[in-house]
Amino acid sequence: MPFDVEVVRKDFPVLSREVNGAPLVYLDSASSSHKPTPVLDAERQFVEQHYSNVHRGVHTLSQEATDAYESARSTVASFIGGAHDEVVFTKNVTESVNLVAYALGNRGDLGPGDEICVTEMEHHSNLVPWQMLAQRTGATLRWLGLTDEGRLDLSDLDAVVNERTKLFAFTQVSNLLGTENDVATLVARAKEVGALTLVDGAQAVPHQPVDVRSLDVDFYAFTGHKMLAPSGVGVLWGRDLDALPPFMGGGSMIETVQMTGSTYAPAPERFEAGTPVISQAVALAAACDYLDALGLDNIKAHENALTARLLDGIRDLRGVSVLGPDTTEMRGSAVSFVVEGVHPHDVGQSLDELGIAVRVGHHCAAPVCRRFGVPATARASSYVYNNEADIDALLEGIQRVQEFWSA
């Protein structure tokens, strides 16, 4: 079935509302996406007809809820080419990364003299947990810098990722620059030195086909709310989760409990202490089905066309510059831009007056802003439901912002 954005748009009721008297132009999906009716219906149907706590009871609803929850795990696992028991439901990417950071720390993987490697383009969620792990263990944090084009500077890859590196954590697609990294090259170097790899896929999984086995990583993290599912559910995929000790202790993650101590359930339950996110996980599976039906290749092609239109349009505007790659080659759909002489907050506020939603600020990637010498950027990010009219409205809006602020 060909991809028809106007058909897709009908599944998103929010797109028919107005903001400040203008039709909503939602270009903030890299921050959080909207949810289509089929996903909302799936969650509602589950909650209305099958809801109960999971893994606890013998009654019918308890069994149905457990089946739905575990079936959601299978759907999410196969969506990224993984197996059922390799998927842990978390709250978000932040929790997924912290889970690995604490588990590796608890296992005693790191100490003084060991190194953790990240990149300068990480979202704070894939940076701060490693800074904290380094602090707890005495390990050293190192990072790959960026080129002026917003690519990873790989000239010193072999020095930065070396025999002391225990873990290499990096994003697949930058949320601020849009840059897509060459995972294969980075994983190959990590394997040469025997380092574990963790990839932040928050900006990749919603937008393009991802197969964790062909990426050959050890851990992969992503989140539901950026891929048409509700907030509150994230995912950690791990190749060998049973080799890790628990992160949080509590109900559900145990095998036997005595006053003197406990033993732990196998993965993935070991990492899901307490009542998990049940209906959100069910909705995430529905979102995976929805995206699969559209086709991830189709989605990627659709977004590339919009991104190219936006990059071309900005290139024609005086006084507007893009941070990050200027073409769609190895690039996601998030486009950060700076309007000369107008602070990004003022850009965002003025665009909102026209009904256009973009994100402004440092996008939880403050070191990237510092690297490029700007305090903040405005960022437009498109998704399955955006069309050419949205991009044209933004380009027109930027010109109106310039007129207002130069008056």
Place this chain on the structure above:
Amino acid sequence: MTESLYQEIILEHYKHPHHKGLRDPFDVEVHHVNPTCGDEVTLRVKVNGGVVEDVSYDGHGCSISQASTSVMTDLVIGKPVDDALTTHEAFLELMHSRGQLEPDEDLLEDGIAFAGVSKYPARVKCALLGWMAWKDATSQALSSDQKKDTA
């Protein structure tokens, strides 16, 4: 576009800020940031005999934060500290009013232009950046003054 937020007075202070640039002498220097957007201000205060003798600052940020800091310096420089603190309180109250308060022009002068900002919760922190930095610096200046007095 955005007339209720971006009043002419705000744009004027943004384009031509008053008292900008760091100056000597000063008692206390503080550095405040708005972590959600990365706006920053470095601000110095000189208090002499219970009077705000000078406030100087440097920083970068959006029109609201820059204009608000400029207006603040107009309102506090040369005033007795107690009066300046009263003005500070009034501005704080205005910013938290969600557009429901009629501002006192005698007290806030150009500051009344920010009444509209209070309707935009995401921007209130921008408007308060310089004001909170001034309050912080002034409190520190006063407490170090007291220590000197009691020493």
